[in-house]
Amino acid sequence: MSTGEKFIQMFIAIAVFFAVVAVILLATQRMRSRTGELAQAAAFVLPAVLLIGVGLLYPAATSIYQSLFDKTGDGFVGLDNYQTIFTDSEQLLVLRNTAAWVILVPIVSTAIGLIYAVLIDRSRFEKFAKALIFLPMAISLVGASIIWKFVYDYRDPTQDQIGVANAVLKGLGLDTYKFLLNDPWNTFFLIIILIWVQVGFAMTILSASIKAIPDDMIEAAKLDGATGMQQFRHITVPSIRPSLIVVVTTISITTLKAFDIVRTTTGGNFDTSVLAYQFYVEYFRSYNQGLATAIAVLIFLLVMPIVIYNVRQMRKLEAR
Amino acid sequence: MTTTNPDLGALETDAPGPEPVSTSAHRALTSPWASIAAVVIAVLWTIPTLGLFITSFRPESDITSSGWWKIFTNPSFTMSNYDQVLHGSDTKLTTYFVNSIVITLPAVIIPISIATLAAYAFVWMKFPGRDLLFVAIFALQIVPIQVTLIPLLKLYVHPPLNLMPLAGPDAPGGGFYTLWLSHTIFALPLAIYLLHNFMSQIPGELIESARVDGAGHVQIFTRIMLPLMAPAIAAFGILQFLWVWNDLLVAITFGSPTTFPLTARLAELSGTRGNDWFLLSAGAFVSLVIPLIVFLSLQRYFVRGLLAGSVKG
Numbered sequence: 001m002s003t004g005e006k007f008i009q010m011f012i013a014i015a016v017f018f019a020v021v022a023v024i025l026l027a028t029q030r031m032r033s034r035t036g037e038l039a040q041a042a043a044f045v046l047p048a049v050l051l052i053g054v055g056l057l058y059p060a061a062t063s064i065y066q067s068l069f070d071k072t073g074d075g076f077v078g079l080d081n082y083q084t085i086f087t088d089s090e091q092l093l094v095l096r097n098t099a100a101w102v103i104l105v106p107i108v109s110t111a112i113g114l115i116y117a118v119l120i121d122r123s124r125f126e127k128f129a130k131a132l133i134f135l136p137m138a139i140s141l142v143g144a145s146i147i148w149k150f151v152y153d154y155r156d157p158t159q160d161q162i163g164v165a166n167a168v169l170k171g172l173g174l175d176t177y178k179f180l181l182n183d184p185w186n187t188f189f190l191i192i193i194l195i196w197v198q199v200g201f202a203m204t205i206l207s208a209s210i211k212a213i214p215d216d217m218i219e220a221a222k223l224d225g226a227t228g229m230q231q232f233r234h235i236t237v238p239s240i241r242p243s244l245i246v247v248v249t250t251i252s253i254t255t256l257k258a259f260d261i262v263r264t265t266t267g268g269n270f271d272t273s274v275l276a277y278q279f280y281v282e283y284f285r286s287y288n289q290g291l292a293t294a295i296a297v298l299i300f301l302l303v304m305p306i307v308i309y310n311v312r313q314m315r316k317l318e319a320r
Numbered sequence: 321m322t323t324t325n326p327d328l329g330a331l332e333t334d335a336p337g338p339e340p341v342s343t344s345a346h347r348a349l350t351s352p353w354a355s356i357a358a359v360v361i362a363v364l365w366t367i368p369t370l371g372l373f374i375t376s377f378r379p380e381s382d383i384t385s386s387g388w389w390k391i392f393t394n395p396s397f398t399m400s401n402y403d404q405v406l407h408g409s410d411t412k413l414t415t416y417f418v419n420s421i422v423i424t425l426p427a428v429i430i431p432i433s434i435a436t437l438a439a440y441a442f443v444w445m446k447f448p449g450r451d452l453l454f455v456a457i458f459a460l461q462i463v464p465i466q467v468t469l470i471p472l473l474k475l476y477v478h479p480p481l482n483l484m485p486l487a488g489p490d491a492p493g494g495g496f497y498t499l500w501l502s503h504t505i506f507a508l509p510l511a512i513y514l515l516h517n518f519m520s521q522i523p524g525e526l527i528e529s530a531r532v533d534g535a536g537h538v539q540i541f542t543r544i545m546l547p548l549m550a551p552a553i554a555a556f557g558i559l560q561f562l563w564v565w566n567d568l569l570v571a572i573t574f575g576s577p578t579t580f581p582l583t584a585r586l587a588e589l590s591g592t593r594g595n596d597w598f599l600l601s602a603g604a605f606v607s608l609v610i611p612l613i614v615f616l617s618l619q620r621y622f623v624r625g626l627l628a629g630s631v632k633g
Binding site: 001003005006007009010012013014017018021025026028029030037038040041042044045047048049051052054055056057058059060062063064066112115116119120123129131132133134135136137138139140141142143145146147148149150151153160161162163164167196199204228256257259260263264265267276279280283289292293295296297299300303304307308 | 351354355357358361362365366367368369371372375383384385386387388389415418419421422425426429430433434435437438440441442445446447450453457460461462463464465466467468469470471472475493494496497500501502504505506508509512536537538539541562565566567568569578583586587590591594597600601603604607608611612614615616619622623
């Protein structure tokens, strides 16, 4: 399809969509009776409800059902796929890596984001300093992966290095290192990529809640002779505790679902795969539908309690 | 998913006002070491992007023979990397750039329109099962998109009731409908929830008096609600824009090589031409330029959207 044709298709899609919406609204506009009210409500709500029902609810239920079947989806195998996830050595490695990601990314990102937010709070360059850290948030994980693959570029120690990381190692007189190849530390170097992206998010949210701490609280602490460090520990951190929890849980959820980094940097090789990527591999490469859906359901089960906790914390935050 | 008070967004961009009390607290923390730490973090965060950016303007022979930091002692620049990555027959990123635009615009406009309508009904209309339905949609935010992909793909390929398949060689609209629909579906729960939150903050008297004056829901929606909701819609619109533009999973699951966006093509190049940094560096920045422009020009809304909600599907 040519460029022009693609744009025409795009405009057709948007135009058709708006035409349908307009017709629905106009058709129900004149109704003022009780049934009219109902028809209007249906016109407003049904498009969303139908899409969510067909596109989310039905597929999620089907996936849970399919995870009890074999590769092709024909033979019932009970919980065998789940057993595979927790016993097969390849899958256990995936679980180990996923655990490393889910523990490190939220904690380290939040810690760095918090420290940075405090350091630059009300400084002269605050806006600029924030933009620098925040910029990676606008970049796709594919783009971020390529940026970091270049940082990690490996060459023999005798050659001129083109990757910053190995250039630094060489400058310090050390051997160059295969950052993406050497298990198990390669997972750690991939984790750095997502931390690099997520710190901006943590900093933004935490910075906003630091600014919301009432001035008189800090003034009181100061009158009591609290040092900067004491203020940080006894005033700042407790005051922004709910935001801290929201940030940590939100980043955990993102981390559990992120598959782009592993796919772009190592393709899951060298023992770096994680659940979200393994799902993709099992379905699209190994054609094992049962195992793939079981992994997806496992992600679902892992995400669910974090989301529920996250939402409850957010409610508290809003209520204040 | 995350929702904090949207008003926090205002704090974000506030200029430092009259000497605040807490400045003294801040000063207490600000030792020279603290400033150094801040600068170190800022530099560490910037170097990776800067390195690849500089690399994208260096001649291929320079890229492979020396580090990008050598440009400061031995400057030489070229645009040929960009020329090749955009128009070269083996990369042709212009094609994928077009795909990204064609995928993204409807995938932002359509879900926001549907979600605004639904949110309006959930806040201002009365119908049986309203609260139950809203809670159900709210709860469905916990479904990770991985759980939905395989059954959804099957629905597109073999739809029930002899409907037209949306995927495959004879797909309508060049195969873009699967992407538009999927992005729309995945955006809806969060969009409805956030817009519902914003909308319920609008005073009810405003709506009541309009009703008394004889305005119908459609008029209230288009004349009163849409203008009032513009900032919230913009905030969510930017988030959705960045999600769709930067998405890889939905694109490679439901798309085909003819509908791949930049991210999918770039991921491919990273696999097949992983050491051709003259291509990868320029390619990466071709894919980054639009989100960066959006980010830099609409940062205010972006931050507000982020404070309101950041995780979906």
